[in-house]
């Protein structure tokens with residue numbers, strides 16, 4: 089199989105959020121899509137091990153928001169490379185509540201879709217949720233982020249739990265001496281010593297989250 093064939097698929101970048109009890113959950117995906125028009129339904133595949141997928145299985149509801157090109161690694165890193173279990177992903181951003189009371193980010197967001205889960209399909213590593221759209225609206229009138237723009241302009245990474253993740257060829261990462269790797273997102277820093285006040289440019293993690301490769 090030619091893995092690069094998958095690069096030809098076009099995606100956007102989205103935050104999926106839900107609420108369980110008093111706790112808010114959210115993660116970044118590239119897999120949100122409209123699948124029917126009447127009634128309007130959407131599909132989204134989310135990694136099973138993630139806190140957000142587990143929470144949606146129980147809450148039966150989610151909000152999908154469409155990120156704009158202005159979204160930076162502060163936002164994408166917070167939602168894409170950390171876990172909702174031990175970190176308040178929404179704390180640093182402007183948010184609103186959908187009709188189901190689920191919090192969603194309104195910054196760098198072009199539109200939102202409030203969905204009730206009507207079907208779930210276990211895909212092994214991921215769960216495919218089908219949701220009926222109960223509310224939707226536009227937010228910012230800005231160009232939306234594509235996955236290609238995220239990789240080429242934002243220089244963003246794909247976390248290992250994403251469906252589209254492809255491991256780097258080992259040879260590309262091995263031979264270089266003195267590398268430090270971010271345990272959160274996998275970013276590699278090159279240098280003999282890692283500055284104490286270093287902050288990961290991808291996910292915002294502090295130097296203490298880095299380990300020598």
Ligand code: FE
Nearest residue numbers: 270273288291
């Ligand atoms: Fe990082």
